[in-house]
Amino acid sequence: MRNSAKLKREFPLHLMLIPGVIIVFIYSYLPMAGIAFAFQKFIPVQGLFGSKWVGFDNFRYVFQMPDFWQVLWNTFYIATMKIIAGQIVPIIIALLLNEMKRAFVKRGVQTLIYLPHFLSWVILGAILVDILSPSEGIVNQILQAFGFDPVFFLGSNQWFPAVIIISDVWKEFGFSTIVYLAAITSINPSLYEAAIVDGAGHTRQVWHITLPGMVPIIILLATLSLGSVLNAGFDQVFNLYSPSVYQSGDILDTLIYRIGLIDAQFGVATAIGLFKSVVSLVLISISYILAYRVANYRIF
Amino acid sequence: MHHASFSRKIFVIGNYVFLVLVSLLCLLPLVQVLAISFSSSPAASAGLVKLIPVDFSLDSYTYILQKQEFINSFSITLQRVVLGYSLNIVLALLCAYPLSKEVKEFRLRTYYAWFFVFTILFGGGLIPTYVVVSETGLLDTIWALIIPGAVGVFNVILLLNFFRGLPKEIEESAFMDGAGHWTVLTRMYVPMSMPVLATISLFTLVGHWNAWFDGLIYMNFPEKYPLSTYLQLMVINSNPMKMDINNLNGALEISERTTRAAQIFLGALPILIVYPFLQKYFVKGIVLGSVKG
Numbered sequence: 001m002r003n004s005a006k007l008k009r010e011f012p013l014h015l016m017l018i019p020g021v022i023i024v025f026i027y028s029y030l031p032m033a034g035i036a037f038a039f040q041k042f043i044p045v046q047g048l049f050g051s052k053w054v055g056f057d058n059f060r061y062v063f064q065m066p067d068f069w070q071v072l073w074n075t076f077y078i079a080t081m082k083i084i085a086g087q088i089v090p091i092i093i094a095l096l097l098n099e100m101k102r103a104f105v106k107r108g109v110q111t112l113i114y115l116p117h118f119l120s121w122v123i124l125g126a127i128l129v130d131i132l133s134p135s136e137g138i139v140n141q142i143l144q145a146f147g148f149d150p151v152f153f154l155g156s157n158q159w160f161p162a163v164i165i166i167s168d169v170w171k172e173f174g175f176s177t178i179v180y181l182a183a184i185t186s187i188n189p190s191l192y193e194a195a196i197v198d199g200a201g202h203t204r205q206v207w208h209i210t211l212p213g214m215v216p217i218i219i220l221l222a223t224l225s226l227g228s229v230l231n232a233g234f235d236q237v238f239n240l241y242s243p244s245v246y247q248s249g250d251i252l253d254t255l256i257y258r259i260g261l262i263d264a265q266f267g268v269a270t271a272i273g274l275f276k277s278v279v280s281l282v283l284i285s286i287s288y289i290l291a292y293r294v295a296n297y298r299i300f
Numbered sequence: 301m302h303h304a305s306f307s308r309k310i311f312v313i314g315n316y317v318f319l320v321l322v323s324l325l326c327l328l329p330l331v332q333v334l335a336i337s338f339s340s341s342p343a344a345s346a347g348l349v350k351l352i353p354v355d356f357s358l359d360s361y362t363y364i365l366q367k368q369e370f371i372n373s374f375s376i377t378l379q380r381v382v383l384g385y386s387l388n389i390v391l392a393l394l395c396a397y398p399l400s401k402e403v404k405e406f407r408l409r410t411y412y413a414w415f416f417v418f419t420i421l422f423g424g425g426l427i428p429t430y431v432v433v434s435e436t437g438l439l440d441t442i443w444a445l446i447i448p449g450a451v452g453v454f455n456v457i458l459l460l461n462f463f464r465g466l467p468k469e470i471e472e473s474a475f476m477d478g479a480g481h482w483t484v485l486t487r488m489y490v491p492m493s494m495p496v497l498a499t500i501s502l503f504t505l506v507g508h509w510n511a512w513f514d515g516l517i518y519m520n521f522p523e524k525y526p527l528s529t530y531l532q533l534m535v536i537n538s539n540p541m542k543m544d545i546n547n548l549n550g551a552l553e554i555s556e557r558t559t560r561a562a563q564i565f566l567g568a569l570p571i572l573i574v575y576p577f578l579q580k581y582f583v584k585g586i587v588l589g590s591v592k593g
Binding site for chain 2: 006009010012013014016017019020021023024026027028029030031032033034035037044093096097099100105108109111112113114115116118119120122123124125126127128129130131135136137138141170174178202234235238239253256257260261266269270273274276277280281284285
């Protein structure tokens, strides 16, 4: 009796979840079954059950591709540099913003630096292609005014990864300061009062109070970013790269796209995708466990 | 003491100058594109435009706004934003409410929560997702852009964490008065969650406006592209600098620099308009969602 009353009480809760569960099941869980493509010579008209099973052939093929290891390295390098620079720059900017006392200017600066986060890589990519153009772009005009030779930033393997990393930091640094600023404002003000009484100047206060106060959130965000070391940013690279910079700029996601949807080699593309998903899953799980142990962080 | 306050002053001034320069660095690329879009085509292609329009001209805007493809893709994006946004918000509320309950009130809560959270950790990847979207008959329909991403798990988490912070007494007294879960959700939780709903709204609206890749892969005809995908085709793929890559749709006209610039600016405009109004909410929302306790 009590049990049935409980069931009745819980019934609307199940009802509310049904639409979401169905959609997530179809569009997130069914594709997981599609991982089987990785072990097939998948041909769409023959379907999942009609295609020939080939064991690990697709993986063997992928690992023997001369480009694959270069692409894996590019992905790892670009993603890791983004994570590192993407943490350091916002910390510095947050510290500097915290020193700004005029609320009006501070808010103006914040409004402008958050803005690029909300624009897509289609828009920002198109802007970058224009301003970095070797012939008519404003950046090269400035370089030439100072007597430098024009640089084909998006066409040279020497420059391309740097452009990707710097422009990503440029897009996201402002937005990332939000969390650090919140951490700074949550520091107990009496700590600063005590420091002033002890004769600590501004620099010492930053070193001994503000920065240590930010350490937990820095550790937390660094840990959680572990899961993205194979996410070099598909949208950005796809909108900026070209065959002349594949050597330095091609990443796993763009390779999957070209092999899968342009060349229609579904099995091989899925195999690369699965490789990436599994590595990411392991890293994300480690990062969540670490975040829970170290910072007592839970997602829900 | 006097010396210290002098160096402090230098620092404060230097800090202001530096941060203002940094924020200009975020704005100037947009200004440059805006200036090119309002310049005459010869001046722009000669590289004469530097942050200020040269030979002021509205030609590129009149050209684009008369272009049927642009208008079409704009209306597809509007449909997408309205439908997609409504569905995202409704589903986020419907999922977040039950998941915000304690296990003793809702015994399967943890299982459901893992069902959703696991999709953040692992996914089938591009090709299997494409095949499922294709098999469920969504290709070339607007639903391909709306349904696969209709449950935003991050939004659900943001919302459920907010719900859990609401005082329990309110809903308990409502239950005493005979209200059910539906009433509590729609009459009490929703009105109390406006700040976090504003945050989710901003992200969802911007997300639908900006999304371009799903349009590129799920639509076989450029006439069905939403605006962002259309722009991707026009300003990136048809750029002479990048002409050689991924030229899926055959020979494209080479677009002029001013036309490209005007399209870039029009693509960014709605975000530039909406963003300042919602700014005060999202800062709060981010902080609520990411650093708890």
